[in-house]
Amino acid sequence: MRKTIAAALVASALILAGCDHPTVPKPKGYFRIDLPQKSYIHFDSPCSYSIEYPHYAVVNLHPAAATDTCWMDIEFPSLKAKIHLTYFDIHDNLASLTEMSREMAYKHTIRAEAIDEKLWADESTGVYGMLYDLKGNTASAVQFFVTDSTRHYLRGSLYFTAQPNEDSLMPVISFIREDIIHLIETLNWR
Numbered sequence: 001m002r003k004t005i006a007a008a009l010v011a012s013a014l015i016l017a018g019c020d021h022p023t024v025p026k027p028k029g030y031f032r033i034d035l036p037q038k039s040y041i042h043f044d045s046p047c048s049y050s051i052e053y054p055h056y057a058v059v060n061l062h063p064a065a066a067t068d069t070c071w072m073d074i075e076f077p078s079l080k081a082k083i084h085l086t087y088f089d090i091h092d093n094l095a096s097l098t099e100m101s102r103e104m105a106y107k108h109t110i111r112a113e114a115i116d117e118k119l120w121a122d123e124s125t126g127v128y129g130m131l132y133d134l135k136g137n138t139a140s141a142v143q144f145f146v147t148d149s150t151r152h153y154l155r156g157s158l159y160f161t162a163q164p165n166e167d168s169l170m171p172v173i174s175f176i177r178e179d180i181i182h183l184i185e186t187l188n189w190r
Contacts, residue, residue, distance in 0.1 A: 035175050036078070040182060044190075046070065047087035048152060052186040054179050074183075079172050080161045083180065088153040097153050101145040104157070105132040111164070112136045120146060120184060127187050133177070137164040141173045142180055152189045156180065 040052035043059060047070030053059060056078065062071040070087040088097055105115060113136035120129040129146035142158040158176055160169060 033079075033171055035171065038178070040186070042186075045072065045087070047072070047154075048089075048190045049087065049154060050186075050188045050190065051183050053183060057179075076176065079176065081158060081172065081176055082161070083156050083158050083176070083183075085154060085156045088155070090147070090149075090151050090153050094147065094149060094153065097147075097155075098145065101130070101143070101155050104155075105134065105140075105143045108134050108138040108140060111138045120144075122185075125187065126189060127184065129184070131180070131184070135166070137166050139164055141166075141169065142177050144180060144184065146184055146187060148189050154187070156183075 036054075036056040039055045041055055042050065042052055044050045046061070053074050054076075056076065058075045058077065060073040060075055062073070072085050074083040074085065076082065090097070109115065112134045114134075116133040116135070118131040118133070120127065120131060122128070126148040127146050128149055129144060132143040134141055134143070140157045140159050141164075143156065145153065145155045147153045158173070158180065160172075162169070166173075
């Protein structure tokens, strides 16, 4: 009986030793995200501007905190994302508003691997500004500000209601970034 058990153990050891393929864990994957077709809705904001926002988003207005400030969110419920928009009237404070926007973008340098800046200038519509692309696992992936440099100033930032993971969120970040660019391109001051 002992010889049989010993022979079985030796045979099992030889079989296991003969396996060339080590066990490898399955690579981490992400859920497939079905992105909607792009189409836009014109919106006349009570904040002295009009924009076009995506049909798969919802505009949520917030009461004004001050007479020269107007807040609203463009929410993407199916994508768990929001673009926070804040409008300011300019009263000899363009430099401080621009510096505030830059500081808010660069507060993410702790987690950001890089911050790409894209200057925006459209003479025909009087829309000038900066688009910040934040790379890495940051709380906000895209931020921007636009102004006519005399009366109007609009600041925006994209946030997700999910833990920041650039690898899994990249398709959605790229998708909504296109919507942000469309918003800027269709912005008209009143």
